Amino acid sequence: MSTLSPAAARITPEKSSTPAGLRRRGKSRMDPTRNNTAAGIAAWLLALLFATPVLWMILTSFHSETDAATNPPSIAANLTLDAYKEFFGEASGVSPWPSLINSATASILSTVLVLILAIPAAYALSIKPVKKWTDVMFFFLSTKMMPVVAAILPLYLFARTVGALDNIWFLILMYTSMNLPIAVWMMRSFLAEVPVEMLEAAQIDGANLIVTLRKVIAPVAMPGIAATALICFIFSWNELLLARVLTGVVAGTAPVFLTGFVSGQGLFLAKVCAAAVVISLPVLFAGFAAQDKLVQGLSLGAVK
Amino acid sequence: MTTATARISRPGHAIAKPSRNKATRERALAWARRAPLLPALIFLIIVTQLPFVVTLIISFLNWNSLSPGTTGFAGFENYVTVLTDPDLRQAIFTTILLTVAVVLASLVVGLGLALLLDKKFIGRGLARTLLIAPFLVVPVAAALIWKHALLNPTYGLINGVLTWIWSLFGSDTPPQLDLLSQAPLMAVIISLVWQWTPFMMLILLAGLQSRPMDTVEAAQMDGATPWAIFRHLTLPHLRQYLELGGLLGAIYIVQNFDAVFTLTAGGLGTANLPYAIYQTFYFANEYGLASAAGVVVVIGTILVATFALRTVFSLFKKEAAR
Numbered sequence: 001m002s003t004l005s006p007a008a009a010r011i012t013p014e015k016s017s018t019p020a021g022l023r024r025r026g027k028s029r030m031d032p033t034r035n036n037t038a039a040g041i042a043a044w045l046l047a048l049l050f051a052t053p054v055l056w057m058i059l060t061s062f063h064s065e066t067d068a069a070t071n072p073p074s075i076a077a078n079l080t081l082d083a084y085k086e087f088f089g090e091a092s093g094v095s096p097w098p099s100l101i102n103s104a105t106a107s108i109l110s111t112v113l114v115l116i117l118a119i120p121a122a123y124a125l126s127i128k129p130v131k132k133w134t135d136v137m138f139f140f141l142s143t144k145m146m147p148v149v150a151a152i153l154p155l156y157l158f159a160r161t162v163g164a165l166d167n168i169w170f171l172i173l174m175y176t177s178m179n180l181p182i183a184v185w186m187m188r189s190f191l192a193e194v195p196v197e198m199l200e201a202a203q204i205d206g207a208n209l210i211v212t213l214r215k216v217i218a219p220v221a222m223p224g225i226a227a228t229a230l231i232c233f234i235f236s237w238n239e240l241l242l243a244r245v246l247t248g249v250v251a252g253t254a255p256v257f258l259t260g261f262v263s264g265q266g267l268f269l270a271k272v273c274a275a276a277v278v279i280s281l282p283v284l285f286a287g288f289a290a291q292d293k294l295v296q297g298l299s300l301g302a303v304k
Numbered sequence: 305m306t307t308a309t310a311r312i313s314r315p316g317h318a319i320a321k322p323s324r325n326k327a328t329r330e331r332a333l334a335w336a337r338r339a340p341l342l343p344a345l346i347f348l349i350i351v352t353q354l355p356f357v358v359t360l361i362i363s364f365l366n367w368n369s370l371s372p373g374t375t376g377f378a379g380f381e382n383y384v385t386v387l388t389d390p391d392l393r394q395a396i397f398t399t400i401l402l403t404v405a406v407v408l409a410s411l412v413v414g415l416g417l418a419l420l421l422d423k424k425f426i427g428r429g430l431a432r433t434l435l436i437a438p439f440l441v442v443p444v445a446a447a448l449i450w451k452h453a454l455l456n457p458t459y460g461l462i463n464g465v466l467t468w469i470w471s472l473f474g475s476d477t478p479p480q481l482d483l484l485s486q487a488p489l490m491a492v493i494i495s496l497v498w499q500w501t502p503f504m505m506l507i508l509l510a511g512l513q514s515r516p517m518d519t520v521e522a523a524q525m526d527g528a529t530p531w532a533i534f535r536h537l538t539l540p541h542l543r544q545y546l547e548l549g550g551l552l553g554a555i556y557i558v559q560n561f562d563a564v565f566t567l568t569a570g571g572l573g574t575a576n577l578p579y580a581i582y583q584t585f586y587f588a589n590e591y592g593l594a595s596a597a598g599v600v601v602v603i604g605t606i607l608v609a610t611f612a613l614r615t616v617f618s619l620f621k622k623e624a625a626r
Contacts, residue, residue: 040425046417050498051434054441056461057449069459072468117347120340130337136345138613143352145609147559149578150598153585154358177351180344238442241561241578245586255444255562262448262566269459272452276445287440288433295506299552299616 061273068270083270087278096275098250099257103279105168106243106253107236110175114183114232115225117176122187127194127217137185144181148241156245168251174242179232186231186297190224191217227293230286237283254279356602363595370589382596392597394573395580398489399558399604402576406496407553411546413497414504419534421505422512439502447566450495455567457482488568496563500556504549511545512538544619551612558605577601 059075060068061084067077087096125133155174156165164170194217202212240255247256258279261272287294366378386392421432438446454461463480470478483491515538523533561578568574570583577597585594 036423036425039420039423040428043417043420043423043425043431044427046420047431047434050501051437052461053446053449053454053498054437056453057441057445060453071459071464072471073459073461073464117344121344124337124339124341128337130341131334136341138617139345140348141613141616142609143348145555145605145612146352146356147578147598147601147605149559149561149581150359150602151352151355152581153362153591153594153598154355156585157358157591158355173351177348180348184344234440238444240444240565241582244565245582255442258442258444258448259566262451262569269452269456272448276441276449280441280445283442284437284440287436291433291436294436294439295503295510298503299507299548 057273057276060270061277063270065268065270068273083274084278086271087274094257094260096254096257096278099252099254100279102168102247102251103237103254104282106171106175107233110172110179110236111229111232113172113176114179115229117180118183118187118228119225121184122191123217125184126188126191127199137188140181140184143177148178152242152245155242159246165246166248166251168247171243171246171251171253174246175236175239178239178242179235182235182297183228183232186228186293187221187224189296190221190228193224194220224293227290228297230290231294231297234283234286234290237286359595359598362591363599365592365595367591368589369591378592382592383600385593386596386600391575392580392584392593395575395577395597396600398573399576399578399601402489402493402496402560403554403557405493406500406557407550409493409497410500410504410553411550413501414549415508415542415546417501417505418508418512421509435505436502438499441499443499443562444566446499447495447563450491450498451484451567455481455484455491457484484568485572488572488574492563492567492574495567496557496560499563500553504553507549507552508542508545511542515541544615547615548612548619551608551615554608555605555612558601558608 062079062081063074063077064080064082067074068083124130125137130136159165159167159170198216199212202216207215238255239253240259243253243256244259247253258275261268261275290297363382364378364380365375366381367375387396417435421428421435425431441449452460457463457480463478466480467478470476483494520533520537523537528536558576559578560576561582564570564574564576564579565582570576570579575583577600581594581597581601584590584597588594
């Protein structure tokens with residue numbers, strides 16, 4: 001409907017004969033199919049302004065330390081990989097690899113756990129909805145709205161008592177609980193898109209649950225499941241507070257590693273930027289891949 | 305799983321065996337529907353609700369792990385301290401100020417960007433991608449970049465650009481800012497607005513694109529000005545999306561830890577409640593006090609979340625009705 005209407009709008013003013021002046025003017029400003037140069041220039045300027053810190057981070061990471069810390073900035077300075085070599089090199093003292101591996105482990109495994117728990121739950125909430133399914137949905141949502149700080153002390157005390165402090169598995173469980181509500185909400189909205197007629201047709205044809213899941217539900221839900229997984233991955237990868245409190249030397253994640261640069265002085269600006277680029281790369285890739293569904297995930301599936 | 309399979313594949317079976325064990329069958333059926341839900345539900349209750357109950361209990365205790373002898377029931381003492389201790393009270397005000405400022409500013413800028421991106425222009429996809437980038441940088445990394453590469457008073461990009469612009473006019477005395485020490489809360493707010501504007505933009509863009517165009521066209525036919533269309537059609541339609549963006553943003557930003565921790569380490573009146581709580585239990589070992597502050601955050605969040613839930617619910621009902 002909405003894709004058809006602009007075309008209709010284009011035809012109608014030409015057909016009718018009376019006062020066209022007002023219409024034309026209105027149309028030229030509002031018609032979404034028309035190129036809008038002024039808006040385009042403004043949008044591009046703002047987009048560049050917003051992207052500048054990111055672009056500057058990337059550029060600085062390819063500068064030498066002396067070129068990185070100048071005033072005015074040396075944009076045209078020679079490019080070098082020194083900062084990256086320094087970041088990954090043993091010479092710098094602490095290797096970032098264990099923290100990167102910890103982050104990958106925690107993010108990937110918690111995402112897998114989330115999917116294992118969320119897919120059946122979303123199935124029970126959409127395709128074969130349980131009674132009072134909206135209440136259950138809102139319970140899930142309410143757990144997400146509770147600030148982490150309100151539960152972190154008991155979690156820390158529990159981990160300390162059972163010896164799970166600085167243990168990646170405990171962090172994985174925490175990340176699973178952190179992402180599960182979002183995943184259930186997103187996944188429910190994706191599974192709700194499976195047409196009821198298709199499910200009924202499959203049932204009439206005598207397809208069992210496994211066949212129905214594979215042939216009817218999976219093709220519709222797969223892109224949504226992939227997007228949900230990427231978003232859970234991003235949230236786990238980004239998380240700092242839980243990791244900072246619950247891990248330390250052995251299980252420290254990449255954001256915890258980054259906090260080592262908080263008080264780092266200007267001498268290592270290029271290295272700070274290189275570290276920020278390396279640690280942000282997985283999220284940037286996952287985020288751009290899932291950008292259409294990102295808002296759905298962040299708004300807990302309420303907005304499409 | 306298997307019982308659910310049985311339900312789908314044996315519709316004839318139900319007719320064959322009627323009334324006798326109908327009740328048992330219905331109960332089994334209800335459980336078959338519920339079963340896939342239970343693991344997620346039980347897991348979440350254990351991992352999120354139980355710890356909060358413990359927090360609630362600890363908040364009524366006198367408990368500093370460094371002086372174990374004095375542990376005991378404290379009544380509302382911790383809550384009184386949270387509300388009267390100058391540092392913690394300051395943290396409450398900072399949290400409110402930070403949240404309100406960041407949400408409002410990023411909503412306004414996000415709305416402007418969404419309106420621009422709703423129009424068609426060359427390279428719109430790429431511009432949108434660039435605009436999302438701030439939201440995709442790891443928050444600690446983003447805060448580090450703001451602290452060291454942008455806001456640093458001697459070699460940060462912002463002062464560097466000021467120096468460069470002034471030098472174009474032949475001046476060697478450009479104004480140089482030092483936000484991190486002169487207006488640290490402003491520095492935190494600016495970096496968070498930068499980070500959260502894309503989120504607001506995405507939600508509002510989704511709202512704009514779900515706008516029924518036929519009414520807009522009808523209004524154009526009647527000669528309505530773009531401003532009138534925005535004021536009377538677009539804005540009312542966007543209201544729910546503005547509310548949703550604002551409330552979800554508030555819920556995320558109230559909890560912000562990364563930016564405060566990285567940019568200022570809570571110094572100079574920038575400690576918000578999450579940071580203050582972290583310090584109270586992690587460094588000061590005041591478990592009772594930290595828990596009481598945690599409960600205060602939850603009460604504040606519940607106030608915001610009640611409205612958020614209502615907004616989500618109305619959007620949700622709209623979707624369910626489709």
